Amino acid sequence: MSAPAASIPAGSLRAFLALVGAGYRRFSTYRQAALGSAFTNAVFGFLRCSVLLTVAAAGAGGTLVGYNPAQLATYVWVSQGLIGVINFWTQLDLVERIKSGNIAADLLRPMDIMWMQLATELGRSLFGLVLRFTLPITVGAIFFDLYLPGKPHVYLLFVVAMVLSVLVGFLCRYILCLLCFWFLDIRGFWTAWVLCSGLLGGLQFPLPVWPDWLVTTLWVATPFPLLLQGPLDVLVERESGAVIGLQVVWLVILFGVSRLMQGRALRKLVVQGG
Amino acid sequence: MIIKTAGLRKDFEVRKKAGRLRRVTETVTAVDGVDLTIERGELLGYIGPNGAGKSTTLKMLTGIMVPSAGEVTVCGLRPVPDRVALARRIGSVFGQRSQLWWDLPLRDSFALLRHVYRVPEAEHTTRLKACRKLLELDEFMDTPVRQLSLGQRMRGEMTAALLHGPQVLFLDEPTIGLDVVSKQAVREFLASLRDKGDTTIVLTTHDLADIEKLCERLIVIDHGRVVHDGSLAALHDRYQMKKQIVVELEEPWAGDQRLDGAALVGVEGLLIRLELDGASVGQVVAQLPAFRDLAVVEPGIEDVITRLYGSDRG
Amino acid sequence: MANPYVKLLGAQIRSQLQYRASFFLDLSMATLLSAVDIGALFLLFRVTPALGGFGWREVILMTAISGAGFCMADLAVGEIERLKHYIRTGLLDTVLLRPMSALGQLLVLDFATRRAGRVVQGTLFYLVALTVAPVKWDAARVVYAIVAPINAAVFFSAVFVTLAAIAFWWIESGDIANAFTYGGRDFTAYPSTMFHGWFRGLFAFGLGFAFVAYLPALALLGLSEPIGLPDWARWCSPLVTLVVVLIARATWLAGLRRYGSTGS
Ligand SMILES: Nc1ncnc2c1ncn2[C@@H]1O[C@H](COP(=O)(O)OP(=O)(O)O)[C@@H](O)[C@H]1O
Ligand SMILES: [Mg+2]
Numbered sequence: 001m002s003a004p005a006a007s008i009p010a011g012s013l014r015a016f017l018a019l020v021g022a023g024y025r026r027f028s029t030y031r032q033a034a035l036g037s038a039f040t041n042a043v044f045g046f047l048r049c050s051v052l053l054t055v056a057a058a059g060a061g062g063t064l065v066g067y068n069p070a071q072l073a074t075y076v077w078v079s080q081g082l083i084g085v086i087n088f089w090t091q092l093d094l095v096e097r098i099k100s101g102n103i104a105a106d107l108l109r110p111m112d113i114m115w116m117q118l119a120t121e122l123g124r125s126l127f128g129l130v131l132r133f134t135l136p137i138t139v140g141a142i143f144f145d146l147y148l149p150g151k152p153h154v155y156l157l158f159v160v161a162m163v164l165s166v167l168v169g170f171l172c173r174y175i176l177c178l179l180c181f182w183f184l185d186i187r188g189f190w191t192a193w194v195l196c197s198g199l200l201g202g203l204q205f206p207l208p209v210w211p212d213w214l215v216t217t218l219w220v221a222t223p224f225p226l227l228l229q230g231p232l233d234v235l236v237e238r239e240s241g242a243v244i245g246l247q248v249v250w251l252v253i254l255f256g257v258s259r260l261m262q263g264r265a266l267r268k269l270v271v272q273g274g
Numbered sequence: 275m276i277i278k279t280a281g282l283r284k285d286f287e288v289r290k291k292a293g294r295l296r297r298v299t300e301t302v303t304a305v306d307g308v309d310l311t312i313e314r315g316e317l318l319g320y321i322g323p324n325g326a327g328k329s330t331t332l333k334m335l336t337g338i339m340v341p342s343a344g345e346v347t348v349c350g351l352r353p354v355p356d357r358v359a360l361a362r363r364i365g366s367v368f369g370q371r372s373q374l375w376w377d378l379p380l381r382d383s384f385a386l387l388r389h390v391y392r393v394p395e396a397e398h399t400t401r402l403k404a405c406r407k408l409l410e411l412d413e414f415m416d417t418p419v420r421q422l423s424l425g426q427r428m429r430g431e432m433t434a435a436l437l438h439g440p441q442v443l444f445l446d447e448p449t450i451g452l453d454v455v456s457k458q459a460v461r462e463f464l465a466s467l468r469d470k471g472d473t474t475i476v477l478t479t480h481d482l483a484d485i486e487k488l489c490e491r492l493i494v495i496d497h498g499r500v501v502h503d504g505s506l507a508a509l510h511d512r513y514q515m516k517k518q519i520v521v522e523l524e525e526p527w528a529g530d531q532r533l534d535g536a537a538l539v540g541v542e543g544l545l546i547r548l549e550l551d552g553a554s555v556g557q558v559v560a561q562l563p564a565f566r567d568l569a570v571v572e573p574g575i576e577d578v579i580t581r582l583y584g585s586d587r588g
Numbered sequence: 589m590a591n592p593y594v595k596l597l598g599a600q601i602r603s604q605l606q607y608r609a610s611f612f613l614d615l616s617m618a619t620l621l622s623a624v625d626i627g628a629l630f631l632l633f634r635v636t637p638a639l640g641g642f643g644w645r646e647v648i649l650m651t652a653i654s655g656a657g658f659c660m661a662d663l664a665v666g667e668i669e670r671l672k673h674y675i676r677t678g679l680l681d682t683v684l685l686r687p688m689s690a691l692g693q694l695l696v697l698d699f700a701t702r703r704a705g706r707v708v709q710g711t712l713f714y715l716v717a718l719t720v721a722p723v724k725w726d727a728a729r730v731v732y733a734i735v736a737p738i739n740a741a742v743f744f745s746a747v748f749v750t751l752a753a754i755a756f757w758w759i760e761s762g763d764i765a766n767a768f769t770y771g772g773r774d775f776t777a778y779p780s781t782m783f784h785g786w787f788r789g790l791f792a793f794g795l796g797f798a799f800v801a802y803l804p805a806l807a808l809l810g811l812s813e814p815i816g817l818p819d820w821a822r823w824c825s826p827l828v829t830l831v832v833v834l835i836a837r838a839t840w841l842a843g844l845r846r847y848g849s850t851g852s
Contacts, residue, residue, distance in 0.1 A: 036762025043767035047774045050783045055636045065635060188613025195621050199628075209631050286850065333851065338684045340848040354848060361687035371678045373685070377603030389595040390686055418606075 012111060016119050019111075023123020031131070034084070038135040041080040045136050049076040049144055052205070065208040070147035071236040072206075077140025078235060079203055079228050084132020085125050085162065086169040086227060088197045091190065092117050094177040099184065107266070114262060118170060125166050147236050157240055161231035164247035168226050171254035172197070178258065181265035196222075202229030223250045276442060276474050277312040277335065282344035284330050284498075304330040306498030307344070314441075317468040317475040319489030319506075327498040328478040329368075332444050335476070336366055349441050362391060365435035369447035372427065373434050374419045380430045381415045384437060391438035398437060405433040408463050425456025432463065442474045443467070449481050461487050482572060517550045519558060522567040533561050592688060597696040604701050611702060619705035622659060625777070626651065626713060640781035645721050646809055647779060652710075652717035654776035654801035657740020659703070659710035665745045667698040668752040669769075672759055680847065690844060691749070711737075724810035735826065736804040740776070743800050743829045746836035747772055753836075756843030768795070776800040781814055799828040 027034075052072045056064035064072060083089075094117055097103045106113050140146060149155065176193055180186050198204065201224045207215050219225050226247050233239035284305040292298045305327040312318055322328055333339035334346060337353030337360050346353055349363045374383040388398045406412055409429040414422055422430065428448060435443060445464075449457045465488055467473055479485065485492060485506060492509060494502040502509055510516075519536070523544050535553020538546060544566075548558060555570055604611055629651050633644045640647075674680045674694065683693045714737055723729060751765035772795070775783070780792040780802045792798035806813055807822035 030760065030762075032758070032760035033762030036760070036764035040763050040767040040771070043771045044774070046787050047771060047783075050787065051632075051639075051778060054640060054782045055632055058636045058638060183610065185607040185610035188610045188617055191614055191617035191621065195617060195624065199624055204628055205631060209635060211634075330851075333681070336685060338681050338848065339851050340845075342849075357684065358687045358689075361685055364685075366685050368678070368681065371682055373682045375599055375603060377606055378599060382599060382602075386595055386599050389590055389592040390688060392592070392687075 012115075015111060016115060019116060019119030020123045020126070023120040024126050025123075026120075027124045027127040028130075034127070034131045035135075037084060038132045041083060041132065041136040042139040045077050045080040045140050046143075048080075048204070049073055049140070052076060053144075065206060066238070067206060067236070068147070070145050071238075073140060073144040074147040074236050075206060075232050077137050077144065077146065079232055080136040080140075081133040082162065082165070082228060082231065083203075084128040084136075086166055087121070087124055087128060088169050088173070088201075088227065089194050090124075090173075092173055092177045093120060094174070095180050095186065098177075098180045103269070107269075114174065114258065117174060121170050122166070149235065149237055154235065154237060154240075157244065158231060158235045161234045161244055161247065164244060164251065165227050165231050168223055168247055168250055168254065169197075171251065171258055172223060175254065175258050175261060178261045178265055181268060196224055197227055200224035201227040202232065206232075219246075223254065226250055275311055276314045277310060277348050277476070278346070279308055279310045279335075280345040282308040282310070282331070282334060282346060283342050284327070284334060284339065285342045303498050305334070305341075308495070308498070308500055310493070310500075312474060312476065314474055315471045316491060317464070317477065317489055319485045319492045320476055320478045320495065321480075321485065321492065322495040326495045328495060329446055331495070332366075332368075332446050332476070332478065336364060336444055337361070362438060363440055364442045364444060365438065365440035366444040367428075367431045367435050367446065367448050368444075369450050372419070372431065374427070374430055376420050377418055379416045379418055380411065380422075380433075383419065383430070383434060387434055387437050393438050397439065401437050401439060402433070405436060408466060409433060409459060423453075423456075425452050425459070428452060428456060428460060429463075432460065436467075436473075440473065442476065445475065445477045445479075447478055447480065449479060449484055457481075457483075464488055517555070518571040519548045519550065519555060520569045520571060521546050521548065521562060521565045523562075524564040524566060528563075531563070533558060536561075593692055593696050596693065597699055600696060600699045601701050614702040615705050618702050619709050622655065622706045623709060625655065629777070640779035641814055642779050642781075646805070646811070648717045649721040649723070649808065650779060650801040650805040651777045652714040653736050653740055653805055654773060656707075656710040656714040656737040657800065658744050658773040658776075659706040660737070660741035661744035661748060663700065663703040663707050664741070665695055665748045666703065666769075667700050668694060668748055669765055670698055671752045672755040672761070675755060675759060675847070691840060721805075721809065723808045729808050732804060732807055732823070736801070736808070739804065739825050739829050740800045743796070743825075743832055744769070744772065746829070746832040750832075750836040750839045753839045753843040756846050772797050772800070776802065796828045796832060799825040 049072070052064060052075075053069055056062055056067070056069055056072055062069065067075060094103070094113070097106060103113070106116065109116070172193070176186060176189055179189055183189075200207075200218055200222065207218065207225055207229050210218075226243070230239065230243040230247065234243050282305055283303070286302045286304055288300050288302050289297050290300055308327075308331060320328055320331065330339065334341050335348055335353060337348075337357040340354050348360060351360045351363070353360055373387075374380065375386065378386075384398075384402060387393075388395070406415070409432060411429060411433065414426050414430075417426075419427060419430065432448070449460055452460065461484060464475065464477070468475060468488065477484065477488065490505060492502065492504065492506050493500055494509065502512070504512075518539070523546065526544060527538075527541050527546050533548065534557070536548045536550050536558045539549045540547035550558060559568065629647065630644075632639060633647075637643070642650075668691075671680075671694070674683070679697075680690070680694075683690050683697070686693065718733060723733070748765075748769055751768055754761050754765065772791075775791050775797050780788060780798045783791065792802070803813065803817070803822045804825050812819055813822060
């Protein structure tokens with residue numbers, strides 16, 4: 001059996017968009033919880049921003065590894081907003097569906113399970129843009145001087161990088177959740193992912209704080225810096241097209257890996273009769 | 275007298291959406307002035323349609339919920355303030371909830387409950403042995419609870435509720451969703467418990483068969499009020515609930531036929547519906563013309579409630 | 589007869605060990621997670637000589653007190669944040685039907701054994717920090733060095749319980765509790781002088797987080813508080829913790845009462 005077809009037939013695009021809409025509506029019923037999370041993101045914005053600005057103020061020329069205070073503030077507050085859009089730490093529904101065996105029902109649907117999961121997650125991200133992205137950034141803008149790029153095309157590049165980072169984040173999580181086909185309980189892997197995506201993605205500190213050899217290795221060999229560090233560097237004008245190029249390369253790699261794994265997983269499922 | 279309530283009442287404040295942003299607070303009275311007196315050793319059926327207030331009453335009797343008004347004493351204690359003391363004297367099985375440990379075998383759950391309730395070893399062993407026999411637990415004592423069927427789990431729950439030798443056993447819809455065999459096992463077990471006579475049992479249910487097989491006394495509650503307190507026979511008499519027979523005839527019903535001891539209550543093409551009035555099913559069937567199929571319909575609890583409701587108004 | 593809480597705890601650990609491989613991976617990852625927090629501190633000192641006016645030997649003591657205290661609290665009561673879930677699924681009713689304290693049962697029912705590694709690691713790190721930091725040892729300071737991490741643990745536990753109890757009133761509160769639990773850990777890992785204005789006022793003194801690690805560390809180091817607190821205030825942490833514990837207790841009991849009258 002070959003890997004399931006990975007393309008969406010043209011007629012399915014409407015179904016896909018409908019699923020995105022359904023995902024959006026589903027998550028928008030948790031508006032209060034989103035407000036609570038946005039509040040938490042704002043508190044962490046204060047904590048991280050204060051620490052980094054204090055360190056910068058004591059450092060050479062009032063900068064921290066080349067970021068001036070306004071760039072640092074933008075870096076921190078936008079990263080807190082991005083958490084709710086990329087949703088790195090939320091497990092996909094897939095895990096529950098595999099554990100409960102409901103995955104068998106999904107396989108009967110005319111749409112590939114990957115596209116179904118992606119649609120739901122895109123719906124979640126869209127809803128994340130409404131409250132979880134805007135609220136922390138607004139709070140940051142009120143209490144701190146944020147760096148605002150002057151050239152309009154930077155914003156456009158940032159939006160592209162953000163969309164790509166949502167997709168990279170999705171594929172990473174999708175691959176982890178597929179592991180559930182082999183190991184019923186993936187909590188250990190997930191803890192490892194939460195650790196790496198935050199720390200190596202640039203959530204606690206911008207990556208250049210780390211030793212140079214490590215930063216280079218991370219950029220070259222892992223997708224982690226593309227989750228937050230990449231898009232944020234685009235926004236504060238330290239990087240531009242290169243980030244997007246790298247994101248596209250990783251998307252292709254991760255996509256290939258996930259298709260391969262999915263093919264094997266489903267074959268295993270068919271062979272074992274669920 | 276082991277349970278007594280007077281004017282027991284529970285109001286819930288429910289916030290409802292009214293328009294886009296406005297919200298209004300409504301008061302729902304789930305239990306509305308219930309007076310109960312239950313003697314030691316009774317098996318009481320507490321029935322009513324969905325949302326009648328059965329579970330809410332049980333929650334107030336077990337100390338999970340504070341009444342909005344009224345008096346309650348169970349085993350001589352006030353349920354909420356004396357929750358911990360009362361918990362030792364009562365057992366409970368609340369339909370969908372489980373008090374067993376999901377990932378552990380029944381055997382381990384029972385051993386844990388012995389410590390939770392501080393039951394002496396010898397007493398525990400005797401009671402467990404009795405339950406194992408009556409509820410036929412032996413086959414699955416070592417299976418993790420998550421792998422048990424609903425019927426097996428419910429038998430486990432029943433045992434768990436009884437291991438500390440409670441004076442009162444509260445059962446909220448214990449047979450809901452069970453297969454016929456498990457239902458039967460649960461009923462027989464409750465019947466033997468009733469016959470021994472030292473456990474008072476309060477049972478809520480939807481299932482008329484539960485009531486018919488088990489309860490001498492029946493309390494019917496609707497919209498939070500007690501509408502009947504007495505035996506099932508008294509309930510049938512009072513509201514003239516009768517068995518019905520639905521018959522599918524070979525030929526359309528000829529309107530002039532008379533039947534002794536039964537009344538025609540509906541005709542629909544080849545289907546006729548008869549209500550028994552003094553005669554047995556056999557006597558009526560003997561009088562019928564050729565028919566293809568026949569079903570006997572027992573008066574359901576829902577029908578009783580419908581009538582009660584009707585008679586309230588009229 | 590054995591203590592029922594101990595028995596329940598044993599059962600919980602046994603059922604977690606059913607997924608052995610995942611359990612040990614989780615245990616090691618969780619341990620690594622907190623080791624990384626300490627590494628992060630050294631990263632900052634790579635690019636700056638001082639944080640909030642303190643050198644690394646001094647800051648490391650604050651980070652260690654806060655870290656050890658937080659790990660212990662997280663192990664003991666961290667899972668109480670699942671209260672929302674217990675209310676939704678009705679587990680809280682089952683708990684209330686047993687002749688034991690509701691809080692005590694909830695704590696052992698979902699005990700997160702995988703967090704145990706962190707406590708060992710946090711304690712070891714604290715011992716190292718005590719030897720590295722220039723502590724002005726005397727009898728009172730020996731006692732305070734033992735009290736400080738325990739005090740921090742009790743403080744964080746009270747914060748966990750208070751915030752979890754919010755679910756009794758507001759079940760859809762999302763992860764608002766994290767702002768003060770994990771946020772509190774982040775705040776207390778650094779000297780309070782790193783923060784400014786009303787934000788510092790609120791977290792350090794309004795919510796009392798300065799008393800968790802910053803002030804006890806200053807007492808051990810024999811340093812005065814640069815913001816202008818009197819020296820005796822550095823020794824008052826246990827009193828502040830007592831107040832926080834009383835608040836937690838009152839909130840929890842009020843929450844249980846509310847659950848009893850609304851059932852949701
Ligand atoms: N926690 C609660 N909050 C608000 N309303 C409730 C709550 N629990 C029950 N109710 C309402 O009280 C009424 C009685 O419910 P319940 O006692 O569960 O009925 P029964 O068990 O007889 O089906 C219903 O209308 C139900 O919606
Ligand atoms: Mg009910």
